[in-house]
Amino acid sequence: MSTYLHYDALILGSGQAGTPLASHLRSLNLSVCLVERAHIGGCCVNEGCTPTKTMVASGRMAYLVRRATEYGVHDGEGTPRITVAMQEVRERKKDIVDSFRGGGEKRLEAAGVVVEAGRRGSWGEERGGLRWGRGKKVVTAERVFVNVGCRPARPEVPGLDDIPLERVLDSTSIQELGEVPGHLVVVGGGYIGLEFAQLFRRLGADVSIIHRGPGLLSRNDDPELVQCMQRILEEDGIDIIFSATSTTFSNSPSSSAEEAHDLPIRVTTLSAGEKKDFHASHILLATGRVPNTSTLNLSSAGISTTSSGYIPTSPSLQTNIPGIYAMGDVKGGPAFTHVSYDDFRILKAHLAGETARTTEDRTGLVPSVVYTDPQFAHIGPKWGELPKGRGLVSYSMLKAVIDPSTNKIISFSAIAVEAGEIMAVVQMAMVGGLTWMAVRDAVFAHPSWAECLNNLWGGERKEI
């Protein structure tokens, strides 16, 4: 016997859009069921932003303590010697995640959202509309919101399947290590690769990055800034292998020295025709993410997906089926918490029937920050996407592109300790339609990070 339940709204996945949407819809007195297969708060709170930035803070603390004597701070016996207790780093991270997740759970409960722990949900079409079934429980709803996010991709690398599971990590399992790895090999030099590479280097691991492209991050990022980031990481002692066309792993220390250092993984990679051979203790796979749609049986509900499994939506986040919406990473495009949260705001206004913003309104205005130290922040079209005939101004590690016909700022990139905060100042100028001269002439407090925006405009200029 199946149990049938009907709601005004069914939300699949407790991501960064679905969770606030659930509480909001309850505040309108609508009945809401939120189905989550793992943890309330989704990736950001449980495996993404919150835990990684917590661990990055531990890495920075280790880095600063090592440099304490440069600041005239001594422990009484010369250069401070530090040890990293990985289990304590992990516990601190866990406590912060638990408190964030607990807050989310309480808010949903207080709002009266029905939360279902759905592990094996899939879609089907029924008399009366769309439905989602878990075992014998069947849930139907007037409107359905899909916010199931993505998971780490597993690249095809010869020999990977032969390495013991505990040595092959992804962005989630690496956070549960009980010890600092001896030598971590990071496959992929994107956001996740760079943030974890620097973090574990600072915690004391030897780190190598194996990257497919000729430069870190994406080929659309500003090449000079990307090279600058490369030098910063190399100065930290990270070995970076570019243009890695073919990599193989095998589970075989070649000498007792490697065995003694617990480096059982042999890594062979071809970089621009040159063979590199070394040993490692752990591998971090950081080669992108794939959408969590393969088990949802979306086609039976008629919901279209791309060949990679993303759910395309209209600018107001509607799928091809009326009444079914997709939000956050699962719809493809920039995969950030702030984008997912903005999807919630777009839907909130759209459902209220307001003349609403759409995803098109934020085109060219989605900021991003790589949380290395210093950070790499960017807003606007990337280097590889910029229209021709624009003016580029660069000063140190700050770059702005301006439209010479309007003097408005089109894009901005920076590498700086608080590059994300500096970028937010420029972002406000872009949102408000200010000219670059208005930013130049603003009086910023000294000393502050933002005051570099007075100097930027006197920097080197060229047309692109």
Ligand SMILES: Cc1cc2nc3c(=O)[nH]c(=O)nc-3n(C[C@H](O)[C@H](O)[C@H](O)COP(=O)(O)OP(=O)(O)OC[C@H]3O[C@@H](n4cnc5c(N)ncnc54)[C@H](O)[C@@H]3O)c2cc1C
């Ligand atoms: C290591 C890491 C660090 C990151 N750092 C940052 C950062 O600093 N800043 C930033 O902006 N972004 C960061 N991100 C990206 C950010 O976490 C995501 O963009 C963000 O979480 C948006 O996700 P979402 O709303 O699409 O859903 P998610 O947060 O991915 O949540 C989806 C939820 O759906 C659930 N689910 C999946 N399938 C089903 C199913 N069949 N049934 C029920 N539930 C299901 C999942 O368990 C999950 O809880 C990071 C990501 C990672 C992996």
Ligand SMILES: NC(=O)c1ccc[n+]([C@@H]2O[C@H](COP(=O)([O-])OP(=O)(O)OC[C@H]3O[C@@H](n4cnc5c(N)ncnc54)[C@H](O)[C@@H]3O)[C@@H](O)[C@H]2O)c1
């Ligand atoms: N600070 C943040 O906002 C933040 C932090 C972490 C993650 N994220 C989000 O999560 C997403 C996923 O992060 P990610 O770093 O996994 O993906 P990514 O797409 O940013 O980078 C993956 C990189 O791996 C390279 N690559 C792919 N296959 C490879 C292979 N076989 N060998 C070597 N290199 C290979 C790609 O060329 C690419 O540059 C990001 O795009 C971002 O949206 C954001």
